[in-house]
Amino acid sequence: MNTTLQQAFGNxxxxxxxxxxxGRFDSCRNVLDAGCGGGRNLLYFLQNGFEVYGVDxxxxxxxxxxxxxxxxxxQLPPDYFQVAPVEDMPFPDNTFDLVICSAVLHFARDEAHFDAMVRSLWRVLAPGGYxxxxxxxxxxxxxxVESLGRGRYYLPDGSERYLVDEQTLLSYTQELGGELFEPIKTTxxxxxRCMTTWCAQKL
Structure with missing residues (x-):
C-alpha cells in the first residue's frame, strides 16, 4: 500500500x-507550481492528464x-518549466486553474518583495482558480520570534525568514478579490517554527 501511495503522489x-x-481540484485543467523545485508536488498532476507548468x-x-x-x-513541452522568479513569471494574466506555492514566500527579502510575489501569483490565477x-x-x-525589520524574523530553529500573521493573509485575500476556500491552518x-497553509480562491 505504501509503495502504491508513493508511486501515485510522491513526497x-x-x-x-x-x-x-x-476532490477540490478535480475540475482544474492546468496547474502551476511556483517554486517547483524538482517537482515533488507535481507527480499526481503529471500522471493524471493535467497541463502542468513550473518555475524555479x-x-x-x-x-x-x-x-x-x-x-x-x-506530451508536455519542456518550456512549460522555466527558470524564473515568482515575482516575474513568464505567463499571461488569468491563466491557471490552480497555483501552488509551497515553502517559497517566506524567502521574501522584505515587504515589497513579498507583495510582488503574492500579486504575481494572483495575476496568473484564472477567475475561479485556486x-x-x-x-x-x-x-x-x-x-x-525576533523581528529583524522589513518583515523578516529570527526563528527559534536558528533560521531567518519573512513571516506573516493571520491578519496579513486575510487582508491580502480581501484586497485581491478572493475568499478562503479552507480556513487558515498552521502547524x-x-x-x-510554524508553517501556515493559505487557501484562497479568485472570485
Missing part, C-alpha cells in the same frame, strides 16, 4: 494531498522537473 505536501482527497530560480531544479515530466507526461500557498508565519510563536513544530 507531496500533506495539505495539497488533503485537497486532492477532497534554480536551473538544476528545472532540469530535474523537465526530466520527470518527460517520463510521466511526454491558490494554495504554504509559508512560515508567526502564528502560535509570536513571543518566540507548530515544537515551538521552533
Amino acid at each position: 507531496i505536501d500533506i495539505y495539497l494531498f488533503d485537497q486532492l482527497l477532497k 530560480l534554480h536551473e538544476q531544479a528545472i532540469q530535474n522537473v523537465q526530466h520527470l515530466a518527460q517520463q510521466l507526461a511526454p 491558490l494554495l500557498a504554504r509559508l512560515a508565519s508567526t502564528i502560535g510563536i509570536e513571543d518566540r 507548530n513544530v515544537q515551538n521552533l
Whole structure:
C-alpha cells in the first residue's frame, strides 16, 4: 500500500494531498507550481492528464522537473518549466486553474518583495482558480520570534525568514478579490517554527 501511495503522489505536501482527497481540484485543467523545485508536488498532476507548468530560480531544479515530466507526461513541452522568479513569471494574466506555492514566500527579502510575489501569483490565477500557498508565519510563536525589520524574523530553529500573521493573509485575500476556500491552518513544530497553509480562491 505504501509503495502504491508513493508511486501515485510522491513526497507531496500533506495539505495539497488533503485537497486532492477532497476532490477540490478535480475540475482544474492546468496547474502551476511556483517554486517547483524538482517537482515533488507535481507527480499526481503529471500522471493524471493535467497541463502542468513550473518555475524555479534554480536551473538544476528545472532540469530535474523537465526530466520527470518527460517520463510521466511526454506530451508536455519542456518550456512549460522555466527558470524564473515568482515575482516575474513568464505567463499571461488569468491563466491557471490552480497555483501552488509551497515553502517559497517566506524567502521574501522584505515587504515589497513579498507583495510582488503574492500579486504575481494572483495575476496568473484564472477567475475561479485556486491558490494554495504554504509559508512560515508567526502564528502560535509570536513571543518566540525576533523581528529583524522589513518583515523578516529570527526563528527559534536558528533560521531567518519573512513571516506573516493571520491578519496579513486575510487582508491580502480581501484586497485581491478572493475568499478562503479552507480556513487558515498552521502547524507548530515544537515551538521552533510554524508553517501556515493559505487557501484562497479568485472570485
